[in-house]
Amino acid sequence: MIIGIVGAPNKGKTTFFKASTLMDVEVANYPFTTIDANKGVGFVRNQCIDSHFKVQCNPRHGFCKEHTRYIPVDIIDVAGLVPVANEGRGLGNKFLTDLYQANALIQVIDISGKTNLEGKTTNNEENDPAKEIAFLVEEIDTWLFGIFKKNLDKISREQRTKKTKTQTALMTFMGSMGVSEKNLDLVLKECLLKEKLLEDWTDQQLKEFTKNIRKTTKPIIIAANKLDVPGSYEKLKKLKEKLPDMKIIGCCAEAELALKSANKAGVIDYLPGANNFKIISEKINEKQKQALEFIRKDVLKKYDSTGVQEILDSIVFETLKYFCVYPGGTKKLEDKDGNILPDCFLMPPRSTTLDFAYKLHTDFGKNFIKAIDVKTKMLLGKDHLLKNNDVIEIISGK
Ligand SMILES: Nc1nc2c(ncn2[C@@H]2O[C@H](COP(=O)(O)OP(=O)(O)OP(=O)(O)O)[C@@H](O)[C@H]2O)c(=O)[nH]1
Ligand SMILES: [Mg+2]
The missing domain is CATH 3.10.20.30 (Beta-grasp domain)
Structure with a gap:
């Protein structure tokens, strides 16, 4: 299971990644902090079956606390995506290759509206998260279309010589992307392309096919980050009303990172995803205490969690419908x-x-x-x- 973290620059992707994996990677308030992909292991939660047997399990991978099992999943954090028109200015979008194997994507957006599509800090009220979401889907579809287009000639030549059915001809290539026979069959039928030889596909048909394949192989959910910034919650509500079909979950990656780090340092007792924590060490200075109390009051009490764990659980168990x-x-x-x-x-x-x-x-x-x-x-x-x-x-x- 691989989950990709994507989005425009400076939205908090790496903070989300760090909060999920506790890996020591760079976070900074400017676009393109991340260049090479970060890869790490995060965890999803499930009510552990050990309580059914009245035992305490000892996981070889992940951990189990109070009969909640934290199961490992691979997470990739990539560089910020910029609109194709800006390709020369950004890093280009070639690094998307890192996402090829991902089962699903989390798009991190800045719901506070204080950064624009290029990741620059602005106070522009026009920063529209719905546009940011549409832009990302468009970028991913364009990228996949490019990959399919590049390979289609070769696959259709093979189809001509071997006289294979369209689905058979496509399957090896699609399999490498994690597309199953069943899904490919469904998409081909939906696009009315099952009986059509690959060499007869128009660009428009290939685009339609790509969009549908992306939906099944790379479903996207939205992490509406920086929820701690005043005014963000109202923006999140509006966004959910505007896009009722999207899965959008608010989060504060920075708070989750602070809590997990303090937990690791033995300062607090915090279970990832919980709505509270306990200070357990005397070795805490006033500034740290204030920061933690701010999180308790302005994030955990208000939203019932930082949202990070909920997003990981949701993508694995609800979007992908995996089970343990x-x-x-x-x-x-x-x-x-x-x-x-x-x-x-x-x-x-x-x-x-x-x-x-x-x-x-x-x-x-x-x-x-x-x-x-x-x-x-x-x-x-x-x-x-x-x-x-x-x-x-x-x-x-x-
Ligand atoms: N207020 C607030 N700021 C956050 C939060 N998460 C991240 N940030 C800040 O947003 C800025 C960008 O964070 P990164 O995690 O580096 O963002 P990124 O999307 O990986 O950026 P690139 O790698 O440059 O594309 C940093 O200044 C973070 O401290 C959050 O939950 N709340
Ligand atoms: Mg980054």
Whole structure:
């Protein structure tokens, strides 16, 4: 699972990334602070299944606190995107390649309206977040269109010599982008291109196809950042009314970063995503205390959390509809090192027991015999559809 963080320059992408991963990367109040992509690991939350078994798990990856399991996901933070017209002035948009593998994107916008599309600080009331959102979609679509266009000649030549169906001809290339057969089939049908030879596609048809592929392979949700700046909440409300079909969640990445850093330093006790924290160290100066109390009063009390964790959870569990499955045994839940429920896997929607077996090990998939639902002890066939918080034992041959 890879989540890409995108947006115009100076909106707080890297702050959001840092708050999610606690990696030490540069944040600054000017455009193009980030040039090379930052890659790190963040976490999404799920009610852990360990409480069902009345045990405390020991995750090998991620962590579990108060029976909330934090499951790792890869996060990429890229340079700020600028409109194509400005390409010469920005970094160009070639770095988008870093996002090729991403399953979904979080677009960070500055809901305070104090930075423009190029990331410059302005007090211009015209800074319109809806335009910023439309611009990004346009940039991503243009980028994908360019990639498809570049490869289409080669793929359609192959189609001509091998006389393959359009879907078959496209699949290898699309597969590298994470497009499944099923999704490709749906998009081709929707665009009425399933029976059309690739060499006959017009640019307009390719554009339409690209847009639809992007929607399925790179769904976007909006992180409306800098919610702590006065006046931002009203702007967020207006934006949600204007774009009712978009998933838009307000956040204050800076506050989340401050809380996580203070937690790591042992100054406070803070659970990512919580609506409060406790100061646990005497070694805190007045300035730090004031900053933390500001966050408590003006962010956590007002909005119930900093929003960062909610955004990560939302993109994985609501937008992508992934769910959690644990490997386990009917006789014991621990691995050979004594770790209880050591692993938790994020599975895509409609995953079966066989998909899960392959996820654990190719050999388990190839030699699959049956599976057991550890909670109910029921036997499951290979096509059984899994659900959130299933604990599954795979029985395989050899
Ligand atoms: N008030 C406020 N400022 C924030 C918040 N998040 C980030 N900032 C500030 O916004 C500025 C830009 O932050 P970055 O994280 O470097 O932004 P970016 O989008 O990665 O910028 P580029 O890499 O230059 O595209 C910095 O001055 C941050 O301190 C927030 O939640 N609230
Ligand atoms: Mg940055």
